[in-house]
Amino acid sequence: MATPLTASAFLSALRGEAVDVVEVGSWRTHNRNHKGAWGPMHGVMIHHTVTTGTANSVAICRNGHSTLPGPLCHGVINKAGRVHLVGYGRANHAGLGDDDVLAAVIAERVLPADNEATTDGNRHFYGFECVNLGDNKDPWPAVQVEAIARAAAGICRAHGWGAESVIGHSEWQPGKVDPRGPIGKADGPALTMAKIRARVEQLLDADKPTAPRPPTTTPKPYTPPAFPKGLGPGRKSPSARGLQRALKATGYMSKGIPEADSYGPATQAAVARYHQAHPAYRAAGLHYDPAIGPRGWAALHTLAYGKQK
Structure with a gap:
């Protein structure tokens, strides 16, 4: 169980992971908190936007639409790997999902199959919408995939979570498929949450403390024996x-x-x-x-x- 990060701490967590961040308007106070509780936090959820273009995607995720008011996430990650912060607090991104999945996220263990939608995910997850058509053909640039992993790792680091706290929308709510698509090019390898979690784990492991090295002892300088008295050519001496x-x-x-x-x-x-x-x-x-x-x-x-x- 974790109290939501403050907006400033959230921003610092992303920048601390070398994420390129853009602050959009009054994102710190743009939320749906009047509709329900936000927190305790249990994980990070990754989505695709089913849109194209940064400006268009950011506008939709910030403002929402007639049937789903914004914000629709906390950050929008564009194809160039830049994170646009559009809201902070409760956001309409996760919807209802599987309580067994939530329990697995909290325990940081292998996720079960999601087969019901009974639990409020908007309350418990940070959400990132990533610009992609979601048609399983639109490629994910490597820089965008790296930004997704770094954004998730930054939040996990701030909360002390492991990579198992990062899930996809498809792993939370039955019928959802995001995120999906090829990496790099149209016929590239498929993007999976397993690959994203593996990269998050690498980033988190990079800063784990290593065993201290034993202290290095400086050898003492050699001191030759004193010159013996009486030593000279033609003389006898031990x-x-x-x-x-x-x-x-x-x-x-x-x-x-x-x-x-x-x-x-x-x-x-x-x-x-x-x-x-x-x-x-x-x-x-x-x-x-x-x-x-x-x-x-x-x-x-x-x-x-x-x-x-």
Whole structure:
């Protein structure tokens, strides 16, 4: 059970769904409320006008005719997909329909066949008349079909309804056939309420919240080990093994050379190759240096192990 949207909320619901809307005259107060209750609201009903042309269709739906006073709906959707608002409140669009269908709409379940006309639909449904001859030959442009789905989705979203709350006049009242006809061109696929509801469901699903992503942790920057004191060519130190492992990890020292505490010729040659590959070292015009200092030590270890952190 839902209280009718205010006229402003109804307009916002349509525009919030990217519907092109035109406000026609005093549509907000043009209604048949003096003839009966309006609300509670249970769904959206789609019709075809059996007319041609936007101006003609809008005029008829706003004013009605001698046997059926207007408004005959709340909005008229033309072939270009533009919704013309012609009234708001009780409107002569749904007439009497099947109470079993209404119960199914309220429960948002599969509709039963409509086989009786005992329940006031004007009270419980928002109505859109869509410009089409209804002869099952007049095509429905894709932009018009999309506007129908978006208008219905906007109202469903505002009320918290699902796509099952959108029905066709043919599903409500025995003997009615609207909406019907081919989509796109005269021999195109048939327009069905199932297709409209499927599109409404897509639109509603597009804004459903997704599970939050786990927070992204920023890896800590790699910190190379401190430069060991006493490390130098020709000297013995356990730290020489750490230098040799870093040189092997970066490819400047053969992995076949055994590690040792001695900073001997093989280690000195590997350090020289590392320096030779360093652009700043080459730019200085130096071609051989077996020693490594604190900056070179840090750069070598970052190159060897930094990406592993």
